[in-house]
Amino acid sequence: MNRVICHYDMDAFYASIEIRDNPKYKDKPIVVAGGVVTTASYPARKFGIHSAMNTLDAKKLCPKLIVVPVNKDKYAYESRIIQDLVLKITHKVEFIAFDEGFIDITDIIDKFSSKENFANLFRKRIFEITGLTCSMGIGLNKLTAKIASDINKPGGQHIFNTEDEFIEFIKDKKVRKLPGVGKQFEKLLNKDNIFLVKDIYPFSLKELCSKYGTSRGELLYTYSRGIDHRDVEFNRAIHSIGNENTFRLPLDSEEEITREIESLFDWSYARLIKKNLLTKTVSLKVRFKNRETISRSKTRFIPTNDKELLKGMVDELLLSLNLTRDIKLLGVSFSNLENPSTRQLTFEKLY
Incomplete structure (x- = not known):
């Protein structure tokens, strides 16, 4: 099915x-x-x-x-209302943030006259209860559903019924449209004359993996074709890996802060590798001398254990906070963890 x-x-x-x-x-x-x-x-x-x-x-x-x-308390309250409504449909749900989630409706879609009808009813019900609009995408997998939900924002919907429909839509889009292709990776691809998604198609999986590494090569090959075997992980336990450090004397220089962040990152990353896990979310926690505590997170669509990519995410968070002094605690953690075996593909199926 x-x-x-x-x-x-x-x-x-x-x-x-x-x-x-x-x-x-x-x-x-x-x-x-x-x-x-x-x-x-x-x-x-x-x-x-x-x-x-x-x-x-x-x-x-x-x-x-x-x-x-x-x-945040108000937003969390609204999120719980929405999630309770979703769970009345099915428990095959993966909530990935306060404001979004994946739903596996394979077993229940026949109860509705069409996919369009389901999407319309879903959005209408959310608005009736919360007064808020949402966008909806339906596809063959998490990838196509996620991209579909962005097409008619805000307050709209889009449906991909087949891989061919998805390819027809995506082929002329910039390669950055593929989840997991960030600014730096896009620049690398552009240097190789890969600007649009269709520029990927002449290359075999083996060629892409050889040129860009297994993880990135696999991503380009499969996602450009609408292939995504990941499950909606509705039973996934939420856990994280990380470390934090409290300082006897507050940090008061950019050099000290950078050094401590790098040390915390290296320790957390070593644990991630030791446990053979991939991560989607990097978080930075900061507590100041006056006890004010702030946390910032950055999430990728594609899980990874690429040290350079993860350190870049930490650096972006650090830059956005512009920290300079009076810091009593710093923490770096990884969450939304996955086992690599849950997303590895058999290459034989893709040639």
């Missing part, structure tokens, strides 16, 4: 909650932020404002920007 997987994604979740609760914000550029933007409304995004941007930089792009403080 072919799988039917859907991905729901709440539209500008934190910002949408604030707009719902404060109608005066409607159609105005707002961000939910502390020192860093957590979520930007769609009017704010038109100015080039995005999550993880420094709030001061965001205000430079849009002087009339409205900044709303983060209220």
